[in-house]
Amino acid sequence: MCSKNTVVVLPATPEGLPYAKELADELNLPLKLHNDEVDLNSALALVVDEDKVSLEALYEKKMGQVYVDFVHGPLAFRRLHGGGKGQAIAKAIGIKKQFKPSVLDVTAGLGRDAFVLAALGCELTLLERSSVVYSLLRDGLRRALKCHEIQSIIERMTLQPLQDAKSFLAECQPESFDCVYLDPMFPHQDKKSALSKKEMQLFRRLLEGDSDADQLFADAYATACYRVVVKRPRVAPLLANKKPTLQLAGKANRFDIYVKKGIPQ
Template identity: 50%
Template sequence: MHSIKTDMRVSWDGPASREQALQLAERLGLALLDEAEAAAGLLLECTGQGLQLRDCSPGAPGAVRVDFVEGALAHRRVHGGGAGQMVARAVGVRGALRPRVLDATAGLGRDAFVLAALGCEVLMIERQPVIAALLADGLQRALVAGGEVAQIAARMQLIEGDAISLMADWQGPVPQVIHLDPMFPHRDKSALVKKEMRLFRPLAGDDPDAPQLLAAALALASHRVVVKRPRKAPAIEGPPASARLDGQSSRYDIYGKRKLEA
């Protein structure tokens, strides 16, 4: 399991959020922000709008939280291109085919949400405890919101833990497709990516064990493994991909094992 920066603090913005903050601090082994203490460094904030991570350093980007109900993901759900999106094509969504997907590097759950919105059942693994907490909070708020977003969130399940270990000792139905997006030194210039990378890289670092992650995924998936990479990044060390799907800033290396059929 990835460790947590010990100088991170947990705060809350009102009586309704205090109990959540106390439980979260205890579970993650973090200190609470003393009311007389000036906020500095990374702050995990329990707010009425949801759990969010903020860097309190001067000039730092704004807070990050998982929001499946409004904002960019809601817009993408409606206007994102449906089954034509690159992640959907990579995992094999077409016609009536909706593979069972394991997203072994879930992060903030964006790719998983896109696939779930298209009808896939998606099991997510996230090993960094703070990122997993942000994702779990976003999922819970989506379920409470009701309507279509809640139906999508119901197709998403989250496990906190090390994907390599979990895949090596897998319990339950075998995923048809495993989606991997290991941390890599991103050069994407979009403000959103820069903001999240600046916040998360101190927590998650890079993924030097990406070759082991790929090997474990290839041993488990019944049909295919897909690996998201920056467009010009080298492939993960291991067997060569059987296909490649290129986008403007990223690509998918596809490792086929069996043909997906509806």
């Protein structure tokens, strides 16, 4: 999954410059200062200030910034009022009163689904292979650990070092995790649907679709003990053309559930 646009690291304030330099070196991205010339027609920026790391389209400021926030906003509301184990994702994963499955999220993205599962008691292992998205997720986890109210939830979310999911899965023993969760990027043909959220707008400009998702599914199936859960747009084709054991469909998305064996009661 390669970047479609130029990505630079940009310190928003003098206080953010030391970490901006460190991040640029780590991710092998160019460091730019505000007086440097940047191709505004193509550049996305990881903007670093003293508080957070965010992603911004330099050529389209009205899109705003995208960053990970587990403490405030929609995730906080969902944690407090989201329906608990009655949520579709909880049912798909197989959460029971006495069973909180270990989950490998191989396409963690901004970590929102993982946070929901961790808030319900699951232990999450997170993989993200885009260096830009990885840096956003890592930064969000770092900041969230400082919040006492959700610290125990964040401690159940373990972000693995930046790597490709295929390499990680290849080193896993069979049935290493109770459940493996995949939410691969789907290359929409309908551009209007792809522009429904600012995060998706930026991600479509940042990343190609997950063209190897079918192979990821095969590796994930071997790694899961009880089930593999695939999140898809409601009208998207089946991953690897494999018919699921069952489906849970919502208005926009669905969960395809591939059961290997029954979960403990």
